[in-house]
Amino acid sequence: MSxxxxxxxxxxAYQRALATTSHNISNASTEGYSxxxxxxxxxxxxxxxxxxxxxxxxxxxxERMQSDLVDARLRTALSSNxxxxxxxSHAESIDEVxxxxxxxxxxxxxxxxxxxxxxxxxxxxxxxxxxxLNEADSLVERFDQLxxxxxxxxxxxxxxxxxxxxxxxxxxxxxxxxxxQIVAAGSTGASPxxxxxxxxxxxxxxxxxxxxxxxxxxxxxxxxxxxxxxxLVSGAVANPLVADHLSADPENLQIGIxxxxxxxxIDITRFMSGGEIGGLLETRxxxxxxxxxxxxxxALSMTTRLNExxxxxxxxxxxxxxxxxxxxxxxxxxxxxxxxxxxPAVTISDVSQLTPSDYRLSYSGTNYQLRRLQDDTPVSMTxxxxxxxxxxxxxxxxxxxxxxxxxxxxAGDTWLVQPTRFAASGLGVAITDPEAIAxxxxxxxxxxxxxxxxxxxxxTEPLISGTTTIQESxxxxxxxxxxxxxxxxxxxxxxxxxxxxxxxxxxxxSGVNLDEEAANLVRFQQAYQASAKVIAAAGEMFDTLISVxx
Amino acid sequence: xxxxxxxxxSSSVSAMQRDQFDLNQTQLQLSTGRRIVSSADDxxxxxxxxxxxxxxxxxxxxxxxTDIAQPRLNLEETQVSAVENFMQRARELxxxxxxxxxxxxxxxxxxxxxxxxxxxxxxIANSQDTNGEYLFAGNRSLDKPFLTQLxxxxxxxxxxSVRQVPISATRSIETGDTGQNVFMNVPDTGGxxxxxxxxxxxxxxxxxxxxxxxxxxxxxxxxLLNIDSSLSQLSDVRTAVGLRxxxxxxxxxMNDERVVSLQSxxxxxxDLDYAEAISRFQLQDTVLQAAQQSYVQVSRLSxxxxx
Numbered sequence: 001m002s003x004x005x006x007x008x009x010x011x012x013a014y015q016r017a018l019a020t021t022s023h024n025i026s027n028a029s030t031e032g033y034s035x036x037x038x039x040x041x042x043x044x045x046x047x048x049x050x051x052x053x054x055x056x057x058x059x060x061x062x063e064r065m066q067s068d069l070v071d072a073r074l075r076t077a078l079s080s081n082x083x084x085x086x087x088x089s090h091a092e093s094i095d096e097v098x099x100x101x102x103x104x105x106x107x108x109x110x111x112x113x114x115x116x117x118x119x120x121x122x123x124x125x126x127x128x129x130x131x132x133l134n135e136a137d138s139l140v141e142r143f144d145q146l147x148x149x150x151x152x153x154x155x156x157x158x159x160x161x162x163x164x165x166x167x168x169x170x171x172x173x174x175x176x177x178x179x180x181q182i183v184a185a186g187s188t189g190a191s192p193x194x195x196x197x198x199x200x201x202x203x204x205x206x207x208x209x210x211x212x213x214x215x216x217x218x219x220x221x222x223x224x225x226x227x228x229x230x231x232l233v234s235g236a237v238a239n240p241l242v243a244d245h246l247s248a249d250p251e252n253l254q255i256g257i258x259x260x261x262x263x264x265x266i267d268i269t270r271f272m273s274g275g276e277i278g279g280l281l282e283t284r285x286x287x288x289x290x291x292x293x294x295x296x297x298x299a300l301s302m303t304t305r306l307n308e309x310x311x312x313x314x315x316x317x318x319x320x321x322x323x324x325x326x327x328x329x330x331x332x333x334x335x336x337x338x339x340x341x342x343x344p345a346v347t348i349s350d351v352s353q354l355t356p357s358d359y360r361l362s363y364s365g366t367n368y369q370l371r372r373l374q375d376d377t378p379v380s381m382t383x384x385x386x387x388x389x390x391x392x393x394x395x396x397x398x399x400x401x402x403x404x405x406x407x408x409x410x411a412g413d414t415w416l417v418q419p420t421r422f423a424a425s426g427l428g429v430a431i432t433d434p435e436a437i438a439x440x441x442x443x444x445x446x447x448x449x450x451x452x453x454x455x456x457x458x459x460t461e462p463l464i465s466g467t468t469t470i471q472e473s474x475x476x477x478x479x480x481x482x483x484x485x486x487x488x489x490x491x492x493x494x495x496x497x498x499x500x501x502x503x504x505x506x507x508x509x510s511g512v513n514l515d516e517e518a519a520n521l522v523r524f525q526q527a528y529q530a531s532a533k534v535i536a537a538a539g540e541m542f543d544t545l546i547s548v549x550x
Numbered sequence: 551x552x553x554x555x556x557x558x559x560s561s562s563v564s565a566m567q568r569d570q571f572d573l574n575q576t577q578l579q580l581s582t583g584r585r586i587v588s589s590a591d592d593x594x595x596x597x598x599x600x601x602x603x604x605x606x607x608x609x610x611x612x613x614x615x616t617d618i619a620q621p622r623l624n625l626e627e628t629q630v631s632a633v634e635n636f637m638q639r640a641r642e643l644x645x646x647x648x649x650x651x652x653x654x655x656x657x658x659x660x661x662x663x664x665x666x667x668x669x670x671x672x673x674i675a676n677s678q679d680t681n682g683e684y685l686f687a688g689n690r691s692l693d694k695p696f697l698t699q700l701x702x703x704x705x706x707x708x709x710x711s712v713r714q715v716p717i718s719a720t721r722s723i724e725t726g727d728t729g730q731n732v733f734m735n736v737p738d739t740g741g742x743x744x745x746x747x748x749x750x751x752x753x754x755x756x757x758x759x760x761x762x763x764x765x766x767x768x769x770x771x772x773x774l775l776n777i778d779s780s781l782s783q784l785s786d787v788r789t790a791v792g793l794r795x796x797x798x799x800x801x802x803x804m805n806d807e808r809v810v811s812l813q814s815x816x817x818x819x820x821d822l823d824y825a826e827a828i829s830r831f832q833l834q835d836t837v838l839q840a841a842q843q844s845y846v847q848v849s850r851l852s853x854x855x856x857x
Contacts, residue, residue: 028555035554092590099589099596106600110607117611121618121715124683124692440689445709447683447691453714471604479597482589489590500564504557511554518853 003538009056010531013040016059017524024512032201034066034510036193064193066510071200075207077502079274082208084491086279090153091287091485097149098478105474108142111135113459119439120456123449129434140427143299147424150292157280158253164209164276165243171206172238179221180236186220211274227271230257248335248416286484293356294477296423301463302470303327303427304351306455313438313451321438328426331418339410342403346396346417352466353395358418365411368400562845569838576831585822595819602816609809612717616802619715619725622679623795626726629674629685630788636667641777644751648770654758661755668748672696675733686729688712695729704745706730717801723794732787739776747776
């Protein structure tokens with residue numbers, strides 16, 4: 001009888017409704033879960049004479065409550081927040097060391113130049129000269145410590161880049177798996193809600209690593225693109241990223257995508273943005289490369305000038321003065337794919353023309369070209385004498401004639417020239433005898449302080465690139481770092497607010513509200529009981545009918 | 551308008567975390583006494599603070615320079631004064647010798663005393679300061695500036711340049727005078743030194759027997775003129791030293807005032823206003839407590855409690 005069938009359909013439907021409600025309650029705190037709602041609809045009615053009699057309820061579908069648009073907004077917010085948080089935390093570490101009075105450069109500079117003045121007021125006192133040499137040692141050590149700070153941060157950042165690339169590859173592999181499962185499950189016509197939730201969660205985690213673009217295909221699988229169009233995942237295929245030394249830089253990792261024809265990976269670092277990777281790359285360029293080089297330039301300029309001044313004077317014993325400091329070499333590194341095994345010999349010929357940039361020297365097959373990396377502009381080199389192979393540019397002397405061994409230099413060979421990157425760690429104090437400080441301008445007059453007065457005056461000379469004093473230059477590095485830290489902190493705070501708003505938006509649509517589920521429990525339970533009662537009533541009706549016939 | 555259970559909790563938690571972070575920052579300021587805990591708190595203020603600190607350090611260095619220059623100049627003044635006194639005594643002796651009432655044994659005694667004065671002044675001319683540097687040697691300060699030659703005359707072998715010490719960004723002070731300027735080449739004496747003129751009057755007195763009274767009168771009057779010229783030169787030197795000491799004094803006062811003013815500006819830029827910070831701390835403390843208490847209340851509300 002149709003009453004029984006109708007009641008039974010109700011019983012089954014509300015049983016499923018209760019199951020869905022309990023599924024929601026169990027997953028109330030599951031990350032990435034979208035609440036599910038059972039959609040009920042009436043069964044096709046039966047025609048009986050002039051009326052249609054209803055035949056009960058059936059389950060239309062289990063709807064997954066989520067919005068693709070809101071999910072996309074959440075991914076963007078996750079990406080920005082991860083980027084800004086990472087940048088802010090690295091920036092704060094660097095800012096703290098530079099501005100701290102015990103670790104910054106400023107106090108060491110002041111103490112050194114004060115000790116020079118003390119020698120100027122008392123040039124015959126060995127105690128003052130000894131103190132000056134001690135302060136020179138302290139200054140060299142402080143420069144070294146600052147450089148080590150940057151190197152430690154760089155190691156940290158590169159380590160994180162390698163880790164992030166590993167994690168991206170793991171997520172890509174998971175996405176491929178889920179894509180396959182979703183395509184298989186979707187072929188039955190129903191929507192695999194929980195698999196979709198899992199895939200959405202992986203996409204969120206991926207967004208935290210890097211900015212991604214998603215497109216959904218007709219069969220239900222998704223394709224993921226990064227950078228300016230590079231494919232990360234396409235259906236059932238994942239492109240694994242690599243983090244390796246793809247340029248001539250021996251320290252910094254570049255991000256590469258495998259090339260289609262089996263050659264070395266293609267460097268896509270410059271297209272990467274957003275997420276942790278974007279934050280790490282930006283930290284490396286703005287917070288590490290720039291300030292480290294500028295401090296190296298300060299170290300080089302100051303010690304070169306002090307050496308020059310000491311050489312102009314005469315020491316306590318009347319001998320001509322020598323160098324106070326030993327200076328570092330210019331760092332030159334070859335790209336791993338270079339043909340030539342030799343390196344060009346690069347020295348600094350004029351420190352006042354030096355810039356705080358790194359340079360790339362490349363051989364085109366016919367001539368050498370130099371590129372300044374800070375502003376990415378080509379630099380014209382003047383050859384000292386035609387055909388000598390020795391070029392001068394930006395205060396550097398580049399000697400390519402020493403690369404005469406085999407295998408010879410071939411077209412495409414590239415070298416990275418870093419005059420200032422490691423300079424702050426490469427200093428040393430060359431004299432140990434306090435008598436060797438050349439205080440006098442005239443030989444034999446031990447009380448003469450005119451040369452050491454000139455040395456004290458270096459503190460106020462526009463030394464760095466011919467325009468700024470030592471202290472002003474360091475001050476501007478510190479200010480630059482402080483300003484960028486402030487900006488990163490503001491970005492972190494505002495992106496955190498946006499992330500909260502995006503999460504709230506998602507929760508409004510997809511989040512489970514336990515009170516709502518509790519109310520549904522009561523509702524479905526009552527409906528189930530009512531349907532059961534209908535079955536009992538139908539049974540009694542049948543019993544009545546049978547007993548009539550007896 | 552729907553809100554999920556998770557959202558209720560996570561929005562409360564993130565609000566509490568923000569309150570805790572703000573409270574912690576204020577506490578850090580209170581315990582360091584600084585408004586600017588790290589440069590990022592106020593980049594332009596931090597840069598200004600560094601410049602002020604550098605200016606204070608430089609000015610304090612100038613003060614140290616002044617402290618070294620002062621005793622040297624004081625010592626020089628004392629020594630030049632002593633030489634003046636000796637020359638005054640020599641003047642009295644020469645005046646008496648030229649009065650015409652002395653006999654040759656008186657002249658002998660006078661000559662002896664003048665020779666002693668010569669030695670005393672030579673001793674002062676070759677004196678050293680507490681550092682062991684010769685006071686009147688100029689920049690060749692580790693060697694005796696006045697040497698006795700084979701013919702008995704005194705020659706100056708020191709330097710012609712004196713040490714300059716910076717006492718402010720624009721001013722330097724000479725911390726001595728060369729022996730050349732103090733003892734040698736006295737003006738209007740035909741290029742004689744103090745030693746030379748004392749030696750010649752002593753020699754003349756020792757051979758007074760061979761001189762007529764007119765010649766003796768000429769010799770003593772010339773000697774008196776020479777001594778007066780040397781006294782005038784010594785007085786000039788002492789006046790110059792006195793002026794330099796005055797400059798040091800006034801510059802020292804200016805430097806002190808400058809340091810005080812710089813430190814007060816530095817404090818305004820860098821240090822914490824405790825009154826404002828403490829009341830801010832109280833407010834943030836209250837806000838955090840309110841957030842915590844309201845969280846407890848809200849988290850108790852659930853329909854399941856009533857089913």
